[in-house]
Amino acid sequence: MKHYKGLVRRAVAAVGVAAALAVPTLGSAADDTIKIGYIDPLSGPFANVGDAGLKHFKYLAERINADGGILGKDVEIIGYDNKSSAQESLQILREAADEGVQYITQGNGSHVGGALVDGVEKHNRRNPDNRMVFLNYAAVDPALTGEKCSFWHFRFDANSAMKLQAITDYMAEQDDIKKVFLINMDYSHGQAISRIAKEMLKEKRPDIEIVGDVLHPVGKVKDFSPYISQIQSSGADTVISGNWGNDLSLLVKAGAQGGLDVDWYTYYAGGLGTPTALGKAGAEHVKMLTEWQENLVEEYEAPELREILEEFEQRYEGIEFYYLRIKTQMDMLQQAMEKAGSTDPLAVARALEGMTMETPFGTVTMREQDHQLLQPLFISTFSEDYPKYDSEGSGLGWVMNAKLDAASTAVDSVCEMKRPSS
Amino acid sequence: MLESIVFSVLNGLLYGMLLFMLASGLTLIFGMMGVLNFAHASFYMLGAYCAYTISSYTNFWVALILAPLFVGFLGALTERFGLRNVHKHGHVAELLLTFGLVYVIDELVVLIWGQIPVNYAIPPSLDFTLFTLFGTSFPAYRAFILFVAVAMFVAIYLLLVRTRVGMIIRAALSHPEMVGALGHDVPRIFTLVFAFGTGLAGLAGVMAGNYYITEPGMAFSMGPIVFVVVVFGGLGSLGGALAASLIIGLVTTFAVSLNYSVADLLAAVGLGLDGENIAGGLAHIDLSRIGQMLPYLMMVLILIFRPRGLMGARES
Amino acid sequence: MSHSQSSRTALLWHIGVWALFALVIVVLPYIFTSSSSISMMSQMGVFIIFALSYNMLLGQAGMLSFGHAVYFGLGGFFTLHAIRAVNDEVWQFPLELMPLIGGAGGLAFGILFGSISTRRAGVTFAMITLGIGSMVESSANMFTDFFGGESGISGNRVTDVTLFGFSYGPSIQVYYLIGAWTVIAAVAMYLLTKTPLGRISNAVRDNPERAQFVGYNTTIARFIQFSLSGFFAGIAGGLFAIMFEIMTAPNVGLVQSGAVLLMTFIGGVGLFFGPIIGAVLVTYMHTALSGFSEGWILYFGLMFVFMVMYAPGGIAGVIYAHAAPWRxxxxxxxxxxxxxxxxxxxxxxxxxxxxxxxxxxxxxxxxxxxxxxxxxxxxxxxxxxxxxxxxxxxxxxxxxxxxxxxxxxxxxxxxxxxxxxxxxxx
Structure with missing residues (x-):
């Protein structure tokens, strides 16, 4: 999780305070690697999510390095624990800048994502000779590519508005949906879902009644059964939730224990403990919207992904290859660096703008206007009758229901990007 | 509405009894030794982790017995080699020592078991639905938690009031010199009491670890609220801890499930408030948001107006 | 402790020590030039003020508080809101004086909560502060306009409204701002210990019954000491807000309160300069050690437990114990x-x-x-x-x-x- 290099030097130096004060200056090592700072929770209630993400990055970096790296340089992933805190993340941002990190990546929590977009903007303005690029692999608050958009920020996950557009399009065709309950985490991400879902449902299915709209504290609720009984008594037949990490697995676990009989529309039910928590109770009831799930390799020609999927699962017991978008992000970064012929943040950011790339599921595009990636999305159902791969050994797997083309997922953005002149 | 009230009561009772399992040990230790054990929730976490490890080799029932014993043993070591040494510096030093232990124990847990939550699951023999009410099922494990908590309360009560050991313990607290003069080893009694209290915390951890989630942050999320319970109920009072646990369990649960804002309630009785002015803004805050703050507010208020707590015998 | 037979030499000696302190602060960035060193030293300054303000309670008046971050954090929030107001051109106020806004906020809440908590002493006081700390932290979820919810509040310290013509964008300028405030606040707190209030606080700490018997109102002494300590904690919080440009709910919470207790105690509560050592050491360990070991909190906790058991006077106490044999x-x-x-x-x-x-x-x-x-x-x-x-x-x-x-x-x-x-x- 951290770099042990230089440990001895620092340990020795720590003996004398005076000498020790100088130590951090020794930290910036040679520029022989491309350093990517991974800033996500590695402790606390969302540690499992952050840890899984870090393993994805390290694994994919290892694959790139095995193929000769980027422009002859190795990619190095440095994990930083931000404890899910926006403030801690900004502190890390400075630390990372000092250590020669020019690319940072983060995903868990739009409140952190928002702080980092702001922090990177300020940093780049104040330190024009030491700029950074922020690659966002999972913070989905639409504002990050909307009113808060920044030239230095690129998002590789569909934003919440895009996801809800896809989900509500699908829901509009399901006639048996009558009453919908919204339960989300109480921060920008959950608030956005609650707001946008209500708007979109009203427009597409005015007959659907919203019987509940709850925001709960982030990462603090240990027992969701009061919320479950609230859903129960509201008479809802469908629940929409953008919860993630423990907040999702505890929620669905409480739902399963309480015998709650509803359909779940989720963003993140596909991995990181949630399938285990769902178990049989979730069969045919839980749907998710993602850019990928394991069984897609059965429907599409994707030998490389099949290899990654199997190798990753073998290597990390209990963690499955979940984030295709991390691979997309690393591949696009590699292509952008090769196109720019350099690892300079400004050149790479310019190369990334408007870039397209082919994937086994279709073309993906980094939209120039707001730096939002447009990629194909899939709606899948958790089922006992799955094609090949089950999820986390639960005996259930994901079955694809619908594919949404990259173009159809696009939602207009209010972003007016300010681009640096030099 | 009725089903929501019934389930809120059940959930509140359950949460309250879990709190009580944790708080009883803390209040006993304080009542007997005058030590406020800051690290109590850390021992609770140790109980959950030990139960996880033991049950992965054997089964839950073995863990249910061994884990609290082991945690109690660690508690005894803490008292013997830590607290006893600083006892001469007074209660503040003891408080500070247990405060430091929080950091040490919490980190040791990360060191041994990692930062990722461990898969400590409810035993299959208790993993079924006990009964279904209004379409919501009530899992058997919850009933088991309630059963263990009640049994624990009865056992502690009988132990203290009805047995000779209990009498000596109670005497050692109020008149240590006298008990010592009668030939009892007072320091050893203190060690036993501390071990017993931490063992109870360990038991709470065994029960709650699989019901909630076993992760390194579980001590921190539980610690302050247990303090609230103990202070609210009256430091050293077992009955007070029980009453306070149930009150706080019910209050927080109801605040969540009755998801109305004050403005909704006022509107229901015909008083409209607009959200523009400050009073209106305050009234529009959801009850569920206030719910998190209520226990602390209750604690501060009781400390101001009745510092010995609901049923406490004396003031700190 | 120090001898206040205010002879001229003693006065000169005091002025000399403080001048040296200021000189060290001025010179340090020339020795440790990397931006992470600057950032770490800035944090040290902030925490020196914070720990000294905490020691006004624990060391000087014998009040063990588990909620001192409330005044630190609220001071920071007030400062940041004031800076945001300048960003939005609602009003004009020089950035150099912004910490005073934090101090005023800390003082106001120190008066408010102090009037409640200082009526009790000992463990009850400690519990009330714990309760207030948790209460304020969890109320952050209710008052999202003020605390900003999960994402907190952020602002831009480059306001163009300054006294001395610096922009305070570069971190070295912020370092000197913090350094100046550190000297001012530390001297002010030192002088306070020499006032009758400081003496009465000591008396209240050492023997409350006797102090009361002699005719002092112990509650009022504790209350004034508590409020002033809130003021200085608020200044520290304001500087923290200027430095990081973001405040989040945990800044008022138990973790932050625990950290300042640790710093102060490790440095030593018995002597005025103890918390300075503690703040410097703990901040150093936090920034430098956490970079190379996951276990820094464990080392830290072990060190604290060790000190509670064997060196209750902290580092300053250990040094002081050797002064007599040395002389x-x-x-x-x-x-x-x-x-x-x-x-x-x-x-x-x-x-x-x-x-x-x-x-x-x-x-x-x-x-x-x-x-x-x-x-x-x-x-x-x-x-x-x-x-x-x-x-x-x-x-x-x-x-x-x-x-x-x-x-x-x-x-x-x-x-x-x-x-x-x-x-x-x-």
Missing amino acids: AGLFRRLLPGYLLALIPALLAIAGLVAVVEMGYQLSLAYDPSSPIELFYMQINATSVVSWLVALLVLAAGIGGVLGAARVVRARWAEVNRSMQAPGAKT
């Missing part, structure tokens, strides 16, 4: 014992570090079997041999220290006898 010229006699203890102590620390680091490698690392570099060696955490060796070193070290401790104790007894001053050791 008496008897320090040499203590030296052999210390030298004897040094080698086993280093061994014990090395063994402990090895055990802890290997443990973390096993439980947290991406690839546990990859060797870790420790003490110029490649150590493999998955091998049984390295564990055995580490444990052996640890055990040998502890044994040696216990043996040497006997010698040290004997020497101390001897020195104390020679000085015929049994009260010299704090």
Whole structure:
């Protein structure tokens, strides 16, 4: 999780305070690697999510390095624990800048994502000779590519508005949906879902009644059964939730224990403990919207992904290859660096703008206007009758229901990007 | 509405009894030794982790017995080699020592078991639905938690009031010199009491670890609220801890499930408030948001107006 | 402690010490130039003020608070809101004086909560502060306009409204701003200890009954001390807000309160300069140590427990205990014992570090079997041999220290006898 290099030097130096004060200056090592700072929770209630993400990055970096790296340089992933805190993340941002990190990546929590977009903007303005690029692999608050958009920020996950557009399009065709309950985490991400879902449902299915709209504290609720009984008594037949990490697995676990009989529309039910928590109770009831799930390799020609999927699962017991978008992000970064012929943040950011790339599921595009990636999305159902791969050994797997083309997922953005002149 | 009230009561009772399992040990230790054990929730976490490890080799029932014993043993070591040494510096030093232990124990847990939550699951023999009410099922494990908590309360009560050991313990607290003069080893009694209290915390951890989630942050999320319970109920009072646990369990649960804002309630009785002015803004805050703050507010208020707590015998 | 027979030389000596303190702050950035050093030293300044303000309670008035971050954090929030208002051109206020807004906020809430909590002393007081701390932290969820919810509140310190024509964008300028405030606040707090209020606080700490009997109102003394301490904590919070440009709910919470307690105690509560040592050391450990070891909190916790047990006067207390033998010229006699203890102590620390680091490698690392570099060696955490060796070193070290401790104790007894001053050791 951290770099042990230089440990001895620092340990020795720590003996004398005076000498020790100088130590951090020794930290910036040679520029022989491309350093990517991974800033996500590695402790606390969302540690499992952050840890899984870090393993994805390290694994994919290892694959790139095995193929000769980027422009002859190795990619190095440095994990930083931000404890899910926006403030801690900004502190890390400075630390990372000092250590020669020019690319940072983060995903868990739009409140952190928002702080980092702001922090990177300020940093780049104040330190024009030491700029950074922020690659966002999972913070989905639409504002990050909307009113808060920044030239230095690129998002590789569909934003919440895009996801809800896809989900509500699908829901509009399901006639048996009558009453919908919204339960989300109480921060920008959950608030956005609650707001946008209500708007979109009203427009597409005015007959659907919203019987509940709850925001709960982030990462603090240990027992969701009061919320479950609230859903129960509201008479809802469908629940929409953008919860993630423990907040999702505890929620669905409480739902399963309480015998709650509803359909779940989720963003993140596909991995990181949630399938285990769902178990049989979730069969045919839980749907998710993602850019990928394991069984897609059965429907599409994707030998490389099949290899990654199997190798990753073998290597990390209990963690499955979940984030295709991390691979997309690393591949696009590699292509952008090769196109720019350099690892300079400004050149790479310019190369990334408007870039397209082919994937086994279709073309993906980094939209120039707001730096939002447009990629194909899939709606899948958790089922006992799955094609090949089950999820986390639960005996259930994901079955694809619908594919949404990259173009159809696009939602207009209010972003007016300010681009640096030099 | 009725089903929501019934389930809120059940959930509140359950949460309250879990709190009580944790708080009883803390209040006993304080009542007997005058030590406020800051690290109590850390021992609770140790109980959950030990139960996880033991049950992965054997089964839950073995863990249910061994884990609290082991945690109690660690508690005894803490008292013997830590607290006893600083006892001469007074209660503040003891408080500070247990405060430091929080950091040490919490980190040791990360060191041994990692930062990722461990898969400590409810035993299959208790993993079924006990009964279904209004379409919501009530899992058997919850009933088991309630059963263990009640049994624990009865056992502690009988132990203290009805047995000779209990009498000596109670005497050692109020008149240590006298008990010592009668030939009892007072320091050893203190060690036993501390071990017993931490063992109870360990038991709470065994029960709650699989019901909630076993992760390194579980001590921190539980610690302050247990303090609230103990202070609210009256430091050293077992009955007070029980009453306070149930009150706080019910209050927080109801605040969540009755998801109305004050403005909704006022509107229901015909008083409209607009959200523009400050009073209106305050009234529009959801009850569920206030719910998190209520226990602390209750604690501060009781400390101001009745510092010995609901049923406490004396003031700190 | 210090001798206030206000002779001219003593006064000059005091002024000299503070001038030296200021000089060190001015010179440091020329020695440690990297931006992370600047950032760390800025944090040290903030925490020096915060820890000194905490010691106004714990050290000077004997009040153990578990909620001091409330005044620090609220001060920070007030400052940041004031800065945002300048950003939005609602009003004009120079950035240099912004910490005063934080101080005013800290003072206001110090008065409010102090009027409630200082009516009680001892453990009840500690519990009330804990309750207030948790209450304020969890109320952050209710008042999202003020606390900003999960994302917190952020602002831009470059406001163009300044007194001295600096922009305060570059962190070195912020460092000097913090440095200036550190000197001002530290001198102010030092002078406060010399006022009647400071003396009464000491009396209330040492013997409340007697203080009351003599005619002092102990509650009012505690209340004033508490409110002023809130003021200085608010200044520290304001500087923190300027430095980080973001405040989040945990800044008012228990973790932050615990941190300042740790700092102050490790530095030493008995002497005015103790918390300064603590703030510098703990901030250094936090920034430098956390970079190379997952276990820094563990080392930290162990150190704290060790100090509670064996050095309740903190680092400053240890230094002060040696002052008398040093002046008496008897320090040499203590030296052999210390030298004897040094080698086993280093061994014990090395063994402990090895055990802890290997443990973390096993439980947290991406690839546990990859060797870790420790003490110029490649150590493999998955091998049984390295564990055995580490444990052996640890055990040998502890044994040696216990043996040497006997010698040290004997020497101390001897020195104390020679000085015929049994009260010299704090």
